[in-house]
Amino acid sequence: MATKERRPILLDFEKPLAELEKRIIQVHALAEENDVDVSAQIHQLEDRAAQLRQEIFSSLTPAQRLQVARHPRRPSTLDYVQAISDEWVELHGDRGTGTDDPALVGGIARLEGQPVMILGHQKGRDTKDNVLRNFGMASPGGYRKAMRLMNHANRFGMPIITLIDTPGAWAGLEAERLGQGEAIAYNLREMFRLDVPIICTVIGEGGSGGALGIGVGDRLMMFEHSVYTVASPEACAAILWKDASKSAEAAEALRITATDLLELSILDQILPEPIGGAHSAPLQTAQTLKQALLDNLYELNQMTNEQRRDHRYQKFRRIGKFVEVSA
Amino acid sequence: MSLFDWFANRQKSGPSAKSLHEREVPDGLWHKCESCGVLTYAKDLHLNQMVCPECQHHHRVNSDERITQLTDRQTWQPMDQHLRPVDSLDFQDRKSYGDRIRDTQAKTGLSDAVQTGLGQLNGLPVALGVMDFRFMGGSMGSVVGEKLTRLIERATRERVPVIIVCASVGARMQEGMLSLSQMAKIAAALERHQEARLLYMPVLSHPTTGGVTASFAMLGDIIIAEPNATIGFAGRRVVEQTLREKLPDDFQTSEYMLNHGFVDIIVPRTQLKKTLAQLICLHQPHIHTPRFVNLSSAPQSLVTASSD
Numbered sequence: 169m170a171t172k173e174r175r176p177i178l179l180d181f182e183k184p185l186a187e188l189e190k191r192i193i194q195v196h197a198l199a200e201e202n203d204v205d206v207s208a209q210i211h212q213l214e215d216r217a218a219q220l221r222q223e224i225f226s227s228l229t230p231a232q233r234l235q236v237a238r239h240p241r242r243p244s245t246l247d248y249v250q251a252i253s254d255e256w257v258e259l260h261g262d263r264g265t266g267t268d269d270p271a272l273v274g275g276i277a278r279l280e281g282q283p284v285m286i287l288g289h290q291k292g293r294d295t296k297d298n299v300l301r302n303f304g305m306a307s308p309g310g311y312r313k314a315m316r317l318m319n320h321a322n323r324f325g326m327p328i329i330t331l332i333d334t335p336g337a338w339a340g341l342e343a344e345r346l347g348q349g350e351a352i353a354y355n356l357r358e359m360f361r362l363d364v365p366i367i368c369t370v371i372g373e374g375g376s377g378g379a380l381g382i383g384v385g386d387r388l389m390m391f392e393h394s395v396y397t398v399a400s401p402e403a404c405a406a407i408l409w410k411d412a413s414k415s416a417e418a419a420e421a422l423r424i425t426a427t428d429l430l431e432l433s434i435l436d437q438i439l440p441e442p443i444g445g446a447h448s449a450p451l452q453t454a455q456t457l458k459q460a461l462l463d464n465l466y467e468l469n470q471m472t473n474e475q476r477r478d479h480r481y482q483k484f485r486r487i488g489k490f491v492e493v494s495a
Numbered sequence: 496m497s498l499f500d501w502f503a504n505r506q507k508s509g510p511s512a513k514s515l516h517e518r519e520v521p522d523g524l525w526h527k528c529e530s531c532g533v534l535t536y537a538k539d540l541h542l543n544q545m546v547c548p549e550c551q552h553h554h555r556v557n558s559d560e561r562i563t564q565l566t567d568r569q570t571w572q573p574m575d576q577h578l579r580p581v582d583s584l585d586f587q588d589r590k591s592y593g594d595r596i597r598d599t600q601a602k603t604g605l606s607d608a609v610q611t612g613l614g615q616l617n618g619l620p621v622a623l624g625v626m627d628f629r630f631m632g633g634s635m636g637s638v639v640g641e642k643l644t645r646l647i648e649r650a651t652r653e654r655v656p657v658i659i660v661c662a663s664v665g666a667r668m669q670e671g672m673l674s675l676s677q678m679a680k681i682a683a684a685l686e687r688h689q690e691a692r693l694l695y696m697p698v699l700s701h702p703t704t705g706g707v708t709a710s711f712a713m714l715g716d717i718i719i720a721e722p723n724a725t726i727g728f729a730g731r732r733v734v735e736q737t738l739r740e741k742l743p744d745d746f747q748t749s750e751y752m753l754n755h756g757f758v759d760i761i762v763p764r765t766q767l768k769k770t771l772a773q774l775i776c777l778h779q780p781h782i783h784t785p786r787f788v789n790l791s792s793a794p795q796s797l798v799t800a801s802s803d
């Protein structure tokens with residue numbers, strides 16, 4: 169989790185806010201030097217700062233949300249695991265590819281007494297860590313490890329919680345050689361076979377097939393500033409606009425925000441973030457996630473295996489917009 | 496009018512009606528192979544299923560022609576022809592999606608990028624889906640997803656094998672997350688088809704990439720590929736950007752996929768129908784195969800010989 173001592177990383181649209189905060193500090197210092205009472209002015213400035221922060225974060229454009237979703241300090245899977253679980257044993261091993269993918273982690277956690285399997289993409293916390301984690305872009309071995317752990321969970325009746333945070337599945341030569349397409353495809357089909365509850369949450373970036381590869385569940389939740397997209401706005405701009413600099417337009421057109429996806433009946437629930445984004449109050453954000461997981465688990469635990477599988481099938485069966493013209 | 500008559504009429508009024516002097520190499524009469532450059536009489540090329548008789552290059556086949564190649568005469572019953580795409584995101588890049596749909600429909604006569612239906616293949620009933628690259632690169636949006644899902648569901652109900660001929664760049668970006676979700680929707684229908692112990696065979700033709708590869712193209716019980724098709728998940732240029740070295744020459748070809756364990760068999764197009772029929776028969780032991788020999792009633796000497 170980001171600690172208070174670390175200097176904040178500001179996004180470009182946060183600059184006016186930062187300037188205001190700098191002024192508050194300056195006024196404080198001046199008042200102390202000259203021994204005058206300026207608490208009234210400071211109060212006023214602080215109110216303005218709070219209002220400005222609220223305004224900025226309540227009217228983010230899709231491209232700005234994408235920046236928040238990709239914020240280097242945004243909590244990733246292991247941050248949430250640490251904050252919400254009473255116990256945690258990370259498990260490795262896809263039993264075949266010959267590597268362990270650090271970009272997709274998984275293990276058994278205890279959530280308010282109940283053992284659950286948690287799987288998620290893991291981004292790095294700094295540049296060095298990000299290189300190790302491949303920026304959260306999982307390889308075929310990662311998807312196979314996820315499936316192996318999900319099958320394990322299914323055998324022991326543990327609900328599955330997936331946390332999605334990836335720019336996309338890794339597109340390297342090795343990933344192609346090891347069957348990135350097959351690895352994702354296999355998960356898509358097999359996740360429909362599982363009896364246990366599955367709850368998927370987009371905690372940051374939901375990048376295309378790489379996100380969907382652990383994204384088939386009974387519930388799909390997204391944090392307020394998370395995004396979920398068929399292709400990265402940069403790639404989309406390069407292909408459709410033939411101009412990578414049009415990524416803001418693409419981000420708008422692709423309808424990648426939580427509200428968009430709720431309207432399109434793809435998303436079930438939006439999880440609110442603290443003003444300033446998840447990274448500004450990670451522990452509070454983790455509590456929101458924990459409560460939502462517990463609420464949904466309670467509902468899903470009431471259903472039979474058959475009901476859950478059928479519900480999952482119908483949930484995806486309904487997705488799509490088209491017209492049926494009369495013959 | 497049956498779809499079959501419609502093909503026949505279309506061919507009559509089609510490109511062959513063009514006058515000779517329009518181009519140096521008129522489309523309708525001669526076809527220049529894009530691989531070896533040899534001119535082939537168009538009628539001969541069609542008779543050879545768009546495979547160059549000179550170099551065996553597999554030219555692209557549109558969905559109408561593919562259906563005639565694979566199904567027995569007058570057995571094709573199309574499904575869900577009344578489904579049309581809509582621009583539900585109000586998507587506009589350099590052109591609006593609505594205009595793109597209308598223009599492509601007018602140009603191709605197709606409603607979207609897949610045709611689905613029931614038919615017979617050498618007398619065997621099959622549920623067949625054929626993607627069409629001409630319609631926005633065979634990209635998969637809601638209509639493609641819905642039609643394939645309905646096809647697979649019907650095949651599960653009627654207990655018939657599913658064959659899907661893939662030709663697609665992947666998910667259709669203009670329908671955003673609706674497109675991506677179709678990957679899971681189709682996979683769900685395939686799970687039920689598989690659970691019913693029914694056979695599904697995708698046929699990967701050039702190109703099969705992106706979201707199609709990461710869903711139904713790679714979920715076959717038996718995965719068939721045409722020779723030298725491009726098959727992969729990420730685009731070649733994207734992969735190249737991650738590397739300092741050059742990609743292998745055969746990267747993301749059918750042969751590469753076969754060599755790495757992701758394709759079961761490469762079948763030349765001229766053998767495709769026969770091979771599909773053979774494979775279907777082999778999965779229905781009561782059809783066209785001699786009675787299974789019960790090992791326990793086999794001569795004792797045979798049993799002991801094998802256990803030595």
Ligand SMILES: [Zn+2]
Nearest residue numbers: 528531547550
């Ligand atoms: Zn040729």
